[in-house]
Amino acid sequence: DSGVTQTPKHLITATGQRVTLRCSPRSGDLSVYWYQQSLDQGLQFLIHYYNGEERAKGNILERFSAQQFPDLHSELNLSSLELGDSALYFCASSVGQGKSYGYTFGSGTRLTVV
Amino acid sequence: GQQVMQIPQYQHVQEGEDFTTYCNSSTTLSNIQWYKQRPGGHPVFLIQLVKSGEVKKQKRLTFQFGEAKKNSSLHITATQTTDVGTYFCAARGAYSGAGSYQLTFGKGTKLSVIP
Numbered sequence: 404d405s406g407v408t409q410t411p412k413h414l415i416t417a418t419g420q421r422v423t424l425r426c427s428p429r430s431g432d433l434s435v436y437w438y439q440q441s442l443d444q445g446l447q448f449l450i451h452y453y454n455g456e457e458r459a460k461g462n463i464l465e466r467f468s469a470q471q472f473p474d475l476h477s478e479l480n481l482s483s484l485e486l487g488d489s490a491l492y493f494c495a496s497s498v499g500q501g502k503s504y505g506y507t508f509g510s511g512t513r514l515t516v517v
Numbered sequence: 518g519q520q521v522m523q524i525p526q527y528q529h530v531q532e533g534e535d536f537t538t539y540c541n542s543s544t545t546l547s548n549i550q551w552y553k554q555r556p557g558g559h560p561v562f563l564i565q566l567v568k569s570g571e572v573k574k575q576k577r578l579t580f581q582f583g584e585a586k587k588n589s590s591l592h593i594t595a596t597q598t599t600d601v602g603t604y605f606c607a608a609r610g611a612y613s614g615a616g617s618y619q620l621t622f623g624k625g626t627k628l629s630v631i632p
Contacts, residue, residue, distance in 0.1 A: 405559070436619060446560070446622040448610055459619045461610070493559060503548050503609070503618055505562035 406430065407496050409509035417517055421482040424512045428475055428496030434458075435477040436497070436506065437469060441490040452477055484516045521549075521608050523623035531631050536593040538626035540606035547609055549589045550620065551580060555602040560622075563591075596630050603627045 406429035416422055428435050437449040448461035452471035463469075466484075471477040481488060491513050495506035522541050530536050540549065548567040552560040564573055566582035566589060573580045577600075579592045593600055603625040610621030 445624045448619055451619050503565060505550060505565060508559040510559050
């Protein structure tokens with residue numbers, strides 16, 4: 404157990420639908436990062452939140468959005484789902500925001516869009 | 518921000534053989550991190566290298582940061598079946614800026630160990 408909790412572990416949904424992925428960071432970590440992992444693209448950075456505020460955005464589609472709540476858990480919302488959105492979605496946490504810290508990853512949510 | 522290229526993409530070794538993966542950047546890196554992802558698992562942080570020419574060891578794993586801080590390597594001596602997985606290097610990403618330190622990951626090297 405890494406200390407980062409992601410739910411659900413698996414999600415199967417139809418095209419056009421909307422889903423919410425949830426992440427609770429390790430105790431004491433203020434930063435949450437979301438990554439998408441697919442076979443051909445590796446780990447792609449989506450978005451970074453620090454203490455409730457968005458800090459950096461990567462190649463995140465407009466159909467995707469995220470937020471970090473006062474209790475520091477984060478949610479990634481994926482809407483108008485397409486087949487190509489099928490992937491593993493990881494969140495990772497770290498203690499800071501502006502310096503280099505090792506990430507602690509959650510076990511991921513495997514999304515399958517059918 | 519940085520882009521890091523990793524080679525090889527795949528490596529199959531006999532148990533007991535050595536293994537090395539390389540990470541290269543066209544620009545100078547402030548530091549580099551290494552992660553391991555077991556099959557079906559999530560990436561796990563192994564180490565961070567910061568200084569030019571730095572060498573760090575973890576049991577059979579040796580991590581090096583180049584003198585110019587543009588490349589890094591991970592070497593495993595006498596591989597075991599427990600070493601199976603994908604090894605990623607990661608460096609400060611393209612979207613890092615004031616108030617954010619975000620990592621860009623290499624594509625990884627997938628290691629298979631034949632018993």
